[in-house]
Amino acid sequence: MARMMVTIIVVLCSFSVLILANTERIQRSSSLIIGSGIQQLRFHKKGEFRILQVADMHYADGRQTPCEDVLPEQFAHCSDLNTTFFIERMIQAEKPDLIVFTGDNIYGADTTDPVASMNAAFAPAVTSNIPWAAVLGNHDQESTLSREGVMRYIVGMKHTLSQFNPPGVGLIDGFGNYNLEVRGIEGSSYVNKSILNLYFLDSGDYSTVPSIPGYGWIKPSQQFWFQQTSMKLQNKSKAPGLAYFHIPLPEYASFDSSNFTGMKQEGISSASVNSGFFTTLVEAGDVKAVFTGHDHINDFCGQLTGIHLCYAGGFGYHAYGKAGWSRRARVVVVSLDKESNGSWGAVKSIKTWKRLDDEKLTAIDDQVLWSKTPSGNRRKKEHTAV
Template sequence: MVVIKNKCISVSYSDPNFVIVVVAAAAVLLSLCVVPVSAAAAKQELKLRFGRNGEFKILQVADMHYANGKTTPCKDVLPSQVHGCSDLNTTAFLHRIISAEKPHLIVFTGDNIVGLDATDAAKSLNAAFAPATASNIPWVAVLGNHDQESTLSREGIMKHIATLKNSLSQVNPLGAHAIDGFGNYDLEIGGVKGTRFENKSVLNLYFLDSGDYSTVPSIPGYGWIKPSQQFWFERSSAKHRREYMSKPEAQKGPAPGLAYFHIPLPEFASFESTNFTGVRQEGISSASVNSGFFTTLVAAGDVKAVFTGHDHINDFCGELTGIQLCYAGGFGYHAYGKAGWKRRARVVEATLEKTEKGSWGAVKSIKTWKRLDDGHLTAVDGQVLWSKKSSGNRRKKQIPIT
């Protein structure tokens, strides 16, 4: 079920030396307020819940880099693939993978369009998301560092995305008057209808705007998740934990959470080739400063995995301090890639546990795999990201195609 957050956050962040963090924290905590849910939020009240088979599947699509359709050439493909290759190959891949996986939710993690090459941002967005809107499957999106480089501002891009068919995206939490970025929101996934968990959120999804580029003159490079966003996340996470651990059906610990944004955290650089599943074929293009969001995630205790894009030819998952840090791998054909290395998408599937009475209960495990854009939509690198009995368990296996 999707529950609209009605908090008001009032804080801004601009100090290059991070000396106002404590003051900003106090300002945010003092300014949190509750506002009524408006009629404009009605479509966000659509309910997401686990299916009657006890599963909930999420398809992550990273870095489509969509531009102008048929006239937009592909990048980094084999010589035999160049002729006739365009944005339409991205569209065809998206149609195929939606049809094959039949996800409950599609998540686009930024650089949905490549602004500098898109003549009309709204038209490019419509074309990029067309397979999702045609599928009648709920979907959401966050922004990358290239989306706003065309004819719409960053805010304008998110406003347009929020109006599209089947989109559950939000520009920002309702009442958040001074939160950094555009596209910070969360969704709650309810238990199976007709069970004791149908009114509980058994899986929480967090979406954040990781920014585009630093606006602080003394700090070069990409953007990062700011204190105002972290305070919003902390408050949202605390609310989810409180509700999940309260009656009825009070649970002993928090429901698992997943976080999605575009730019990887600096902690993605923590892994060697022996302690992750997938490949690392380029550097970790995180912000040049560490905003501390990973520490915030660890302290909250509910997020079990983080999913990003941005670095197109990295597609690994690695576990750090109980949290899996995962890339999706590049999806779009107008995005840079590696000739001969297939475009791909990441699938995540959460499975519920069976209760003693044969009903469905809380989340038992979360697993993932990737689908390649080849003749068979080959599934690779299947692994368990988290399980209720053994947090952080990692297992390599081939996922059979169904």
């Protein structure tokens, strides 16, 4: 009997530890509020909102999928599972409030079952119970599901905030144009206000105009939706915004090594025409930074006309890269200001860095993307994960 009682106590204690650990994670995040069937993002109690960007997973068939561009000693035991393990490590290290997948999430050409590939690719986000959002790249639809079908499946997955397209807008090009609002901390004067606006757009795959070769671009219908949405949000409050999509804008070619932070190791694979979306962003005035993928061995951030244009760097192992150049992910941390009464106010700063998939998840290239009182970009070449 005594032995049975000890066993019961041990089980109860173990169960309590699990509950406490899960409660601590929820309190740390405080980013997902469920009420009246609506999911809402919110800054957590420490005055931060943390976003993990995952670019170009190129997920295929899991353990059967070989890696590309890794060192010879890595190749024999490298597969899509390395991509999965990297996401899991990043979630543990950064404890993000939102995970954003910026396209080429699966590599359709090498995928025998796109649904199984998506389930495996997004599994770390789903099982973490962390809200996540996704846009499409140019390779997601190259298997047996159409581009529309891929986005419809993503929207139906657990814990995703992804949307097929904005409701009530009418016809709009692409699949996966939507915005998310991030509200202030519970108990603050910003509890019911969006103090950070996130925009997600489908940058297309390939040109459908015979006389224009190359990749797709953000179309006028999408730009009109963005303008209307930005105007509506700014009429409520002058909150800063961030934009996420897959294919870089032509303006990414404006930088050289003297005016960006990070590395540029390949050309800018934007559309061969300029649809004017960067000008649209500048005119709107709220977007402080744009985050893309597509060019896997570029990972720089450069500022142009008040907007930072940033790459994440390639994340996935079944994607081209550079042997010896670690796969990486970008983190963005948005911090709130403290008001005179001690409560949390509006956004004070937006910072970013990258983590490498090495032994220590080394963090590199800290920089300030925006602050209420501009003080220039703070740069640190390298430091070690804690």
